[in-house]
Amino acid sequence: xxxxxxxxxxxxxxxxxxxxxxxxxxxxxxxxxxxxxxxxxxxxxxxxxxxxxxxxxxxxxxxxxxxxxxxxxxxxxxxxxxxxxxxxxxxxxxxxxxxxxxxxxxxxxxxxxxxxxxxxxxxxxxxxxxxxxxxxxxxxxxxxxxxxxxxxxxxxxxxxxxxxxxxxxxxxxxxxxxxxxxxxxxxxxxxxxxxxxxxxxxxxxxxxxxxxxxxxxxxxxxxxxxxxxxxxxxxxxxxxxxxxxxxxxxxxxxxxxxxxxxxxxxxxxxxxxxxxxxxxxxxxxxxxxxxxxxxxxx
Amino acid sequence: xxxxxxxxxxxxxxxxxxxxxxxxxxxxxxxxxxxxxxxxxxxxxxxxxxxxxxxxxxxxxxxxxxxxxxxxxxxxxxxxxxxxxxxxxxxxxxxxxxxxxxxxxxxxxxxxxxxxxxxxxxxxxxxxxxxxxxxxxxxxxxxxxxxxxxxxxxxxxxxxxxxxxxxxxxxxxxxxxxxxxxxxxxxxxxxxxxxxxxxxxxxxxxxxxxxxxxxxxxxxxxxxxxxxxxxxxxxxxxxxxxxxxxxxxxxxxxxxxxxxxxxxxxxxxxxxxxxxxxxxxxxxxxxxxxxxxxxxxxxxxxxxxxxxxxxxxxxxxxxxxxxxxxxxxxxxxxxxxxxxxxxxxxxxxxxxxxxxxxxxxxxxxxxxxxxxxxxxxxxxxxxxxxxxxxxxxxxxxxxxxxxxxxxxxxxxxxxxxxxxxxxxxxxx
Numbered sequence: 237x238x239x240x241x242x243x244x245x246x247x248x249x250x251x252x253x254x255x256x257x258x259x260x261x262x263x264x265x266x267x268x269x270x271x272x273x274x275x276x277x278x279x280x281x282x283x284x285x286x287x288x289x290x291x292x293x294x295x296x297x298x299x300x301x302x303x304x305x306x307x308x309x310x311x312x313x314x315x316x317x318x319x320x321x322x323x324x325x326x327x328x329x330x331x332x333x334x335x336x337x338x339x340x341x342x343x344x345x346x347x348x349x350x351x352x353x354x355x356x357x358x359x360x361x362x363x364x365x366x367x368x369x370x371x372x373x374x375x376x377x378x379x380x381x382x383x384x385x386x387x388x389x390x391x392x393x394x395x396x397x398x399x400x401x402x403x404x405x406x407x408x409x410x411x412x413x414x415x416x417x418x419x420x421x422x423x424x425x426x427x428x429x430x431x432x433x434x435x436x437x438x439x440x441x442x443x444x445x446x447x448x449x450x451x452x453x454x455x456x457x458x459x460x461x462x463x464x465x466x467x468x469x470x471x472x473x474x475x476x477x478x479x480x481x482x483x484x485x486x487x488x489x490x491x492x493x494x495x496x497x498x499x500x501x502x503x504x505x506x507x508x509x510x511x512x513x514x515x516x517x518x519x520x521x522x523x524x525x526x527x528x529x530x531x532x533x534x
Numbered sequence: 535x536x537x538x539x540x541x542x543x544x545x546x547x548x549x550x551x552x553x554x555x556x557x558x559x560x561x562x563x564x565x566x567x568x569x570x571x572x573x574x575x576x577x578x579x580x581x582x583x584x585x586x587x588x589x590x591x592x593x594x595x596x597x598x599x600x601x602x603x604x605x606x607x608x609x610x611x612x613x614x615x616x617x618x619x620x621x622x623x624x625x626x627x628x629x630x631x632x633x634x635x636x637x638x639x640x641x642x643x644x645x646x647x648x649x650x651x652x653x654x655x656x657x658x659x660x661x662x663x664x665x666x667x668x669x670x671x672x673x674x675x676x677x678x679x680x681x682x683x684x685x686x687x688x689x690x691x692x693x694x695x696x697x698x699x700x701x702x703x704x705x706x707x708x709x710x711x712x713x714x715x716x717x718x719x720x721x722x723x724x725x726x727x728x729x730x731x732x733x734x735x736x737x738x739x740x741x742x743x744x745x746x747x748x749x750x751x752x753x754x755x756x757x758x759x760x761x762x763x764x765x766x767x768x769x770x771x772x773x774x775x776x777x778x779x780x781x782x783x784x785x786x787x788x789x790x791x792x793x794x795x796x797x798x799x800x801x802x803x804x805x806x807x808x809x810x811x812x813x814x815x816x817x818x819x820x821x822x823x824x825x826x827x828x829x830x831x832x833x834x835x836x837x838x839x840x841x842x843x844x845x846x847x848x849x850x851x852x853x854x855x856x857x858x859x860x861x862x863x864x865x866x867x868x869x870x871x872x873x874x875x876x877x878x879x880x881x882x883x884x885x886x887x888x889x890x891x892x893x894x895x896x897x898x899x900x901x902x903x904x905x906x907x908x909x910x911x912x913x914x915x916x917x918x919x920x921x922x923x924x925x926x927x928x929x930x931x932x933x934x935x936x937x938x939x940x941x942x943x944x945x946x947x948x949x950x951x952x953x954x955x956x957x958x959x960x961x962x
Contacts, residue, residue: 245540252547282619283644367792368800382732386790389938408662447944478928481935496616498957 274508293506328417350409358474418452578628580608592873629852649682659867686846689880699825701807706848710829723787726807736788740809749918753838759917820897837913
């Protein structure tokens with residue numbers, strides 16, 4: 237009898253402690269998501285009241301070549317951005333793992349770009365990569381390249397430029413720190429065993445280091461993918477605003493333009509629902525695939 | 535003891551919950567509509583510039599004239615149109631809204647702003663016949679809103695051809711004038727382009743960085759840009775695209791559109807002999823360290839320049855409409871318009887005030903052709919500015935794609951313009 241009473245009170249206190257976060261989630265995340273889904277079935281231009289139109293937004297979306305272009309561009313951008321940022325973060329973290337003097341200074345400088353607001357960085361990049369007045373083309377002219385490309389306006393060269401810009405975002409810096417700390421947790425006995433067997437640095441890296449930190453790699457890849465879908469906006473909007481001839485019109489940018497520039501809330505909500513589904517599917521897929529290559533140590 | 539502690543911990547959590555919910559309600563209720571306290575009225579006024587009310591002459595002078603009205607300035611430097619839309623839904627929009635040309639129709643249709651005809655009939659501060667032709671035409675053409683006037687222009691701006699006199703002198707080319715055609719423009723640009731091997735050290739003319747110039751070119755070549763509320767871009771646009779492509783990729787006297795074009799001004803940097811820009815650049819170019827001047831845009835079939843302005847409008851949900859009108863009346867009077875001219879160096883849309891020239895700002899090296907404003911004002915039209923700016927800006931991206939070799943001119947005319955029209959239709 238007494239045991240039953242205590243369990244009831246324990247449950248109550250557990251729920252009470254959870255409730256602030258749950259209420260916050262419902263109010264600020266769950267509620268807007270549900271309203272968004274409802275809005276995607278309506279037409280609303282912010283000044284009148286929403287008008288129910290069923291699935292018309294969705295049928296318009298799939299018939300629109302701009303939307304299909306957005307999908308293609310989003311996929312390309314996500315693959316490039318995730319690959320580049322994870323690789324760059326891992327590379328920098330490995331560099332930081334070497335026992336050199338003043339490694340703290342290196343860590344500071346490697347992390348500084350991540351704390352710079354991305355809009356500021358985007359504007360600086362715009363000036364640096366300007367074809368006529370930019371620093372990059374100026375430096376290239378010293379090594380004899382006088383017909384340097386129009387970096388941000390050329391539909392091919394925009395991709396290397398974007399890949400380069402995504403190294404300096406906050407998510408790369410965050411991943412670098414996580415990698416740096418996880419590299420320190422690789423059991424040193426494994427490294428000693430490698431030295432005994434006469435493995436060189438590359439073999440040691442591929443066969444010992446990578447498998448040991450594979451759970452962290454999975455975590456970072458999933459985080460990078462999700463954040464790339466959502467925060468591609470903060471990088472691309474100031475930098476290219478959809479890019480040369482819609483070459484960088486990612487889905488998040490399309491949502492922003494339709495919602496707040498064309499004032500078509502219903503269509504933008506439909507796009508957002510599609511983005512939500514895509515991100516959920518991709519993340520689930522990554523987790524399924526992770527069983528093949530992630531090693532969880534006991 | 536254990537029971538007491540558990541009880542107190544649960545109580546603390548529930549108290550915390552109640553407090554957070556209660557305090558969440560008292561958030562930032564930034565009620566932007568004016569208030570009145572013991573006879574004093576606070577009027578809210580929004581504009582897209584960042585001003586200090588204590589240092590802004592027109593606010594100080596107005597408050598001196600009407601001591602019982604205080605102006606509260608709402609500065610919205612970014613995403614102005616979007617923020618005003620959000621404020622209108624939330625019921626927190628200011629009493630007097632300086633509206634974009636593209637928004638006035640939408641606001642009027644949705645009842646967000648009041649018609650001003652009844653106030654205008656009674657006022658003596660200004661005369662409706664004193665406005666430049668484009669404004670009178672606009673007032674007449676507001677058919678969709680029953681022919682009523684919903685906004686009064688605070689000033690106006692247009693587009694000019696700016697040129698570097700030193701470079702012209704060096705190359706021995708006569709200065710531009712109001713009779714210049716596109717052919718004269720091209721010929722001069724060819725003489726003013728200096729190449730050093732494969733590098734161009736001086737461009738004849740800068741690339742187009744302001745969207746209005748594209749539409750002014752199409753207008754000059756015969757298109758009406760906007761007719762009966764619909765896009766009218768056909769042969770004129772085709773001619774404009776061909777001409778600009780000629781300048782950029784054939785004659786190579788104009789650079790390709792590049793990133794950061796709005797801030798990387800080749801003319802100001804002394805790397806281009808001419809540029810076509812907004813008339814408000816007279817203020818910034820006053821700092822140029824070379825001799826320069828301005829002329830009307832070169833014409834093709836006719837003289838055409840786009841006009842830009844903002845409209846004083848009264849929020850229909852305002853509680854101080856009489857005071858709001860007093861402010862607008864003051865701003866449209868000679869005193870208010872002169873103060874605005876001195877502040878922004880944009881001429882007034884009222885011909886009598888513009889003639890007095892308070893908007894002029896001459897720097898060390900120019901300009902002197904201030905009559906360019908008068909010449910352009912007569913030919914100026916409110917063309918593309920009446921349409922949603924996102925649609926018109928996106929179209930300009932398509933125009934630039936032609937120059938970058940990514941698109942064909944026919945694709946733009948046959949696909950992109952109708953697609954833009956579709957987007958505008960959905961905007962209803």
